Amino acid sequence: MTITVKKNLVSEAKYGLKCPNAMTAQYITIHNTANDASAANEISYMINNTNSTSFHFAVDDKEVRQGIPTNRNAWHTGDGTNGTGNRKSIGVEICYSKSGGAKYKAAEKLAIKFVAQLLKERGWGIDRVRKHQDWNGKYCPHRILSEGRWDKVKAAIEKELKALGGKASSGKTSTAKKKTTSSSKKRTSYALPSGIYKVKSPMMKGASVTQIQKALAALYFYPNKGAKNNGIDGVYGPKTANAVKRFQLMHGLSADGIYGPKTKVKLDTLLK
Numbered sequence: 001m002t003i004t005v006k007k008n009l010v011s012e013a014k015y016g017l018k019c020p021n022a023m024t025a026q027y028i029t030i031h032n033t034a035n036d037a038s039a040a041n042e043i044s045y046m047i048n049n050t051n052s053t054s055f056h057f058a059v060d061d062k063e064v065r066q067g068i069p070t071n072r073n074a075w076h077t078g079d080g081t082n083g084t085g086n087r088k089s090i091g092v093e094i095c096y097s098k099s100g101g102a103k104y105k106a107a108e109k110l111a112i113k114f115v116a117q118l119l120k121e122r123g124w125g126i127d128r129v130r131k132h133q134d135w136n137g138k139y140c141p142h143r144i145l146s147e148g149r150w151d152k153v154k155a156a157i158e159k160e161l162k163a164l165g166g167k168a169s170s171g172k173t174s175t176a177k178k179k180t181t182s183s184s185k186k187r188t189s190y191a192l193p194s195g196i197y198k199v200k201s202p203m204m205k206g207a208s209v210t211q212i213q214k215a216l217a218a219l220y221f222y223p224n225k226g227a228k229n230n231g232i233d234g235v236y237g238p239k240t241a242n243a244v245k246r247f248q249l250m251h252g253l254s255a256d257g258i259y260g261p262k263t264k265v266k267l268d269t270l271l272k
Contacts, residue, residue, distance in 0.1 A: 027128050055068065061106035073087050074090075076132070079136045116164055125167045210232060
């Protein structure tokens with residue numbers, strides 16, 4: 001049965017604060033709230049306060065509420081103005097996370113079904129699901145992590161998705177494959193350097209750093225729209241280190257912001 005979403009959308013007058021950018025989502029990010037409020041209260045508080053923090057959906061033990069349109073970005077993953085989490089993912093908050101108990105368990109169960117529904121609607125697989133921690137290292141969804149159940153939650157989402165007739169991972173149509181092949185030819189032109197690159201004084205700079213930045217940009221970890229050359233400047237400064245750190249967090253590497261052999265191998269693999 002389709003889960004009905006009750007909408008209480010933020011006023012367009014507050015788009016500049018809460019959701020300033022148009023978005024074509026690529027991921028779904030799961031959060032645990034830091035309190036024991038209902039979904040209605042979570043959304044009401046979020047859309048009416050003067051903080052920029054925002055998220056698309058809140059799920060409690062009884063219902064799903066929406067506060068931000070899914071074609072607008074939300075500030076929910078802490079990975080910066082142009083971070084992939086903030087700019088390309090749908091935020092889902094699971095309510096009653098502070099104290100846990102029966103209400104939380106019911107909220108998590110409904111959230112699992114709802115995330116599966118979102119995946120099915122978009123033709124996505126379980127590979128599109130992320131936890132907040134993946135984007136900026138924050139210990140969230142805190143209850144799921146502290147109970148060591150992230151893999152079980154993902155497995156439960158995948159089971160629901162299959163029950164809905166969805167797929168385990170995002171496949172490609174034959175047309176998409178052709179596009180990917182063309183894109184891959186472009187991407188493999190990035191001759192990634194060997195060695196260690198990090199923030200230091202004086203700054204490391206040059207063509208090798210440019211190649212690292214372009215490779216990260218090809219995977220949506222280094223966007224800076226509006227800046228000259230999208231911010232690709234050949235300088236290994238804090239901006240580049242943060243992009244590397246987000247990439248490392250996403251792919252199970254030590255998130256130190258230092259480009260080294262393991263990071264190079266993972267980039268090379270994904271760009272082929």
